[in-house]
Amino acid sequence: MTHYKSELLTLLSSRGYIHQMTDAQSLDDLAAKQIVPGYIGFDPTASSLHVGSLVQIMLLRRLQQAGHKPIVLMGGGTGKIGDPSFKDEARKLIDDETIAANVAGIKKVFEKFLTFGDGPTDALMVNxxxxLNGIEYIPFLRDVGRHFSVNRMLSFDSVKLRLDREQSLSFLEFNYMILQAYDFAHMAKGMGVRLQMGGSDQWGNIVNGVELARRMDGNEVYGVTTPLITTADGGKMGKTMNGAVWLNEEALPSYDYWQFWRNTQDADVGRFLRLFTDVPLDEIERLEALQGSDINEAKKILADAATTMCRGEEAAQAARDTAQQVFEQGATGGDLPSVAAGAEGLTIIAALTGLGFVASNKEARRKLEEGAVKVDGDVVRDPQYQIVPSTDAVKVSLGSKKHGLITL
Known part of the structure; x- marks a missing residue:
């Protein structure tokens, strides 16, 4: 591991966040002697971010922990276009009203991870x-567009892959990288921002911004990207059978969020503790060395720490208590996902889809055939099986990790 003199790069390096940097030594020198304002952009395409954005959120948290100023850039302007990077097709365009509602929902997430305010290292959210909304086309082309080579833009992987597959890339989307680079130059000039961070897929966009800031205003700015976070089996981090793992409480119950971390693969525990919690490094080394069933204790510590950070201590405790009741005592926990049934009850297939355990009736039937479904601990295979709850809730389980309640 490279030895850095700044607390910032030492922290990022020791916890596994660094993939590429534009000028590591100069950034290290700068961070060692002054507060560095740094930002990450998030396009408000939904009212909540999901676990796939968590590395970036944690990067901003680490920036603040090391005594620097994190800036959350909401893409209210760029969000109207959509980042084409490594996408197969154009995103649906969203209107101003939806963008404003999404920004409000996303801000609630950041308030859990960052301290906002007016101080020199307090977080700031800008849009x-x-x-961008007030840009005039001709002056923009003349002042900014002239610094971009179309030949070079076509060589970026994010563009090249779309063209190689002969998938349409609109002129609208092609402009995205120019606008993102302009954000960096604009914030460097007007707000003193010196650092942009992002995922490895943003490297080309960040380098464009570094070069544009230098060409337009002579500002020296820097870029850092994080590695692509995959699970030990090569899967995409944060994608489950039931879709995205949302950070907002309204989008995903805290029990499900806790359970997502509790189900981490053994080989990922140490890495995820470093990236997604504030657990000290020496404690992480002890936890990741645990063998056999003892590693489950490390997974519970990961689940507790990650859930506390995102949802608060009470939510984490309630989720852990529920899990203990369900897994260790065989009881039904009140914090489990639930579906209410009428007096006539509902079929096992409706229960499985209603609880979000499966994406379709076809998948539900397959799980029933496999013997993976239990009702109050007994295997059920009949797709016509009717659940009629009385005063007590009925517990439905899919495999050993998904549990829910059917209530009256």
Missing amino acids: NADW
Whole structure:
């Protein structure tokens, strides 16, 4: 591991966040002697971010922990276009009203991870619509567009892959990388921002911004990207059978969020503790060395720490208590996902889809055939099986990890 003199790069390196940097030594020198304002952009395409964005959120948290200033850039302007990077097709365009509602929902997530305020290292949330919406086309082409080579833009992987597959890339989307680079130059000039961070897929966009800031205003700025976070089996981090693992409580119950971390593969525990919690490094080394069933204790510590950070201590405790009741005592926990049934009850297939355990009736039937479904501990295979709850809730389980309640 490279030895850095700044607390910032030492922290990022020791916890596994660094993939690429534009000028490591100069950034290290800068971070060692002054507060570095750094930002990450998030396009408000939904009212909550999901676990796939958590590395970036944690990066901003680490920036603040190391005594620097994190800036959350909401893409109210760029969000109207959509980042084409490594996408197969254009995103649906969203209107101003939806963007505003999404920004409000996303801000609630950041308030859990960052300290906002007016101090020199307090977090700040800004919206690029404030400067992009007022751009005049001809001056923008003349002042900014002239710094971009189309030949070079076509060589970026994010563009090349779309063209190689002969999938349409609209002129609208092609402009995205210019606007993102302009964000960096604009914030460097007007707000003193010196650092942009992002996922490895943003490297080309970040380098463009570094070069544009230098060409337009002579500002020296820097870029850092994180590695692509995959699970030990090569899967995409944060994607489950039931879809995205949302960070907002309204989008995903805290029990399900806790359970997502509790189900981490053995080989990922140490890495995820470093990236997604504040557990000290020496404690992480002890936990990741645990063998056999003892590693489950490390997974519970990961689940507790990650859930506490995102949902609060009470939510984490309630989720852990519920899990203990369900797994260790065989009882039904009140914090489990639930579906209410009428007096006539509902079929096992409706229960499985209603609880979100399966994506379709076809998948539900397959799970029943496999013998993976239990009702109050007994295997059920009949797709016509009717659940009629009385005063007590009926517990439905899919495999050993998904449990829910059918209530009257």
